[in-house]
Amino acid sequence: MGSVTHTSDSKLVLGPLVLGIESSCDETAVALVRGDGTIVAQAIASQEAEHAPYGGVVPEIAARAHAERLAPMLEKVMGEAGVALSEVDAIAATAGPGLIGGVMVGLVSAKALAMAADKPLLAVNHLEGHALSPRLADRKLAFPYLLLLVSGGHCQILAVEGVGQYRRLATTIDDALGEAFDKTAKLLGLGYPGGPAVERLALQGDPKAVPLPRPLKGSPEPHFSFAGLKSAVLRAVESGAHADADIAASFQQAAVECLIDRLERALDTAGPFPALVVAGGVAANKTVRAALETLAAKHAMRFTAPPLALCTDNAAMIAWAGCERLAAEGPDFAGDPLEFLARPRWPLDPAAEAVRGAGYKA
Ligand code: KG4
Numbered sequence: 053m054g055s056v057t058h059t060s061d062s063k064l065v066l067g068p069l070v071l072g073i074e075s076s077c078d079e080t081a082v083a084l085v086r087g088d089g090t091i092v093a094q095a096i097a098s099q100e101a102e103h104a105p106y107g108g109v110v111p112e113i114a115a116r117a118h119a120e121r122l123a124p125m126l127e128k129v130m131g132e133a134g135v136a137l138s139e140v141d142a143i144a145a146t147a148g149p150g151l152i153g154g155v156m157v158g159l160v161s162a163k164a165l166a167m168a169a170d171k172p173l174l175a176v177n178h179l180e181g182h183a184l185s186p187r188l189a190d191r192k193l194a195f196p197y198l199l200l201l202v203s204g205g206h207c208q209i210l211a212v213e214g215v216g217q218y219r220r221l222a223t224t225i226d227d228a229l230g231e232a233f234d235k236t237a238k239l240l241g242l243g244y245p246g247g248p249a250v251e252r253l254a255l256q257g258d259p260k261a262v263p264l265p266r267p268l269k270g271s272p273e274p275h276f277s278f279a280g281l282k283s284a285v286l287r288a289v290e291s292g293a294h295a296d297a298d299i300a301a302s303f304q305q306a307a308v309e310c311l312i313d314r315l316e317r318a319l320d321t322a323g324p325f326p327a328l329v330v331a332g333g334v335a336a337n338k339t340v341r342a343a344l345e346t347l348a349a350k351h352a353m354r355f356t357a358p359p360l361a362l363c364t365d366n367a368a369m370i371a372w373a374g375c376e377r378l379a380a381e382g383p384d385f386a387g388d389p390l391e392f393l394a395r396p397r398w399p400l401d402p403a404a405e406a407v408r409g410a411g412y413k414a
C-alpha cells in the first residue's frame with residue numbers, strides 16, 4: 053500500500069476518498085475507500101476471543117473493546133495509506149442498527165474527526181453497507197437487483213432499486229439465519245462464532261440423515277422463519293440418535309432449502325430481476341452460495357456475491373456506502389448533521405410493515 057497522491061484531475065477519475073468506521077457488533081473496523089472502488093487501506097479486529105467464553109456477543113464488553121481499539125486502528129490505516137485527514141473527502145460511520153454502545157463509539161469518533169477536519173459526516177445504515185457491498189466487489193453490477201441479506205441479526209429479501217431506494221419484500225418472523233447457525237453451533241458444542249464451525253462440521257455429515265422441518269416453505273408470502281428449525285435441532289441433539297456432523301449437515305440443508313424456496317416466491321411475486329445478489333455474514337457459506345448460483349442460473353440472472361471478507365462485518369462496505377451516497381446526492385451535499393443520533397433500530401425500508409411471529413424477540 054503506497055502513498056496516495058491526488059490532483060483535482062485524479063479525483064475526477066477516482067472519485068472521492070472516504071474514511072469508514074464500523075463498530076455495530078463484534079468487529080472493530082476502519083477502511084479508506086475510493087469512489088472508483090479501490091480499497092486503499094483497511095484494518096479489522098475481531099472480538100472473538102473476548103466473547104467466546106460467553107457463547108455470544110456481550111454488549112458492554114463489545115463497547116469497551118471498540119473504544120480501546122478504534123483510535124490506534126484509525127492511526128494505522130491512515131499511516132499505511134500515507135493519507136492525512138485533510139485529504140479525505142468525507143467520514144462515514146455505522147450509525148445503526150446494532151448494539152448501541154458500540155455504534156456510539158464509532159459514530160462519536162467519526163463526528164470528532166469530521167468536526168476537527170471540517171469534513172462531511174456520513175451516518176451510514178449498517179444494512180445499507182451490506183446491501184451496496186456487492187457493487188464494491190462487482191463494479192459492473194447495476195440497479196435494480198434482488199438482494200438476499202442474511203446476517204446474524206437480519207434475514208431479508210430486498211429489491212435494491214438505487215442508493216437509498218430499498219423495497220423490502222420479505223423478512224424473518226422470528227430468528228435471523230445467522231442466529232440459527234450460531235444456536236446450532238452452541239447446541240453442538242462448537243462454540244462461537246457458530247456459522248463457520250457448523251459449515252466445517254457439515255462437510256463430514258449427511259444432509260439427508262436427520263429429518264428437519266422447512267418452516268414456511270410453500271407459504272404465499274416470501275417471509276422466513278427459523279425458530280421451529282432451531283427447536284427441531286435441539287430435539288435432534290437431545291435425542292442422542294444422530295451424529296453431530298449429520299445434524300450440522302441436515303440443518304444447513306434445511307436452511308438452504310428455505311432460502312431458495314422463499315427467493316423463488318419473491319421472484320414470482322416481484323420479479324423478474326436482472327441480478328441476484330447475496331450479502332451479510334451467512335453469505336460466506338459455500339453451500340448457500342452454490343445454491344444461490346444455481347437459482348440465478350435457472351432464472352437467467354447475473355449472480356454476485358462479495359468476497360468472504362466483504363460479506364462479514366467490515367468498514368470497507370461502510371466507506372463504500374459513503375462513496376455511493378456522495379455520488380447519488382451530488383456536489384451540494386454537505387453530509388449528515390453532527391447531531392445525528394445512533395439508532396439501535398433502523399429499517400432499510402421504513403414503509404415495510406412489521407412482520408412478527410410468535411417467537412419474535414428483538
Ligand atoms: O454480517 P455479520 O458479520 O454480522 C451481522 O451484522 O450480523 O454476520 C454474522 C453472522 C453470524 O451469525 C455468523 O455465524 C454468520 O454470519 N456466518 C456464517 C458463516 N460465516 C458467518 N453462517 C454460516 N456459514 C458461514 N460460513
Ligand code: ZN
Nearest residue numbers: 182203333365
Ligand atoms: Zn452485518
